[in-house]
Amino acid sequence: MTPQELEAYLHQRIPLSLAMQVSVVEASMDHVLLRAPLAPNINHQNTVFGGSAASLATLAAWGLLHLRLAAEDFRSNLVVQRSNIAYEKAMAGEFMAKASAPSAEVWKSFIAMLQRKGRARISATAVLLYDGQEAGRLDGDFVALRVGAA
DSSP states (O other): OOHHHHHHHHHHHOHHHHHTTOEEEEEOSSEEEEEEOSGGGBOTTSSBOHHHHHHHHHHHHHHHHHHHHHHTTOOEEEEEEEEEEEEOSOOOSOEEEEEEOOOHHHHHHHHHHHHHHSEEEEEEEEEEEETTEEEEEEEEEEEEEETTOO
């Protein structure tokens, strides 16, 4: 899946991403990097609204897992089960979120459970970036349910 294909999928299936003007900068099996401008995500302090930051980070982590599942031809519904976000600095302009792939061992275990049980959970992390520095971090658990699984 190319960055353009992932971006089109997000905009079509998750309309909030379109309203936030999310763009996919990079999309590979190793990481997904998303970007959003300040204007549609601004708060009363002229910085990024916390909900927008959390959404971008969630979209990056979800997008990476979605991309990896699609590459393995898994038809599944992927949802966030739990997330925790820490904000470390205010972002007063364009901001980004980068999710990196889990270890090969973690991914292999996740896929094995999904194949065996039709349901599997995996943890994922996305880092918020502003002005070249880390501005926050999302840690989340995502659940994949194989389509057609009982």
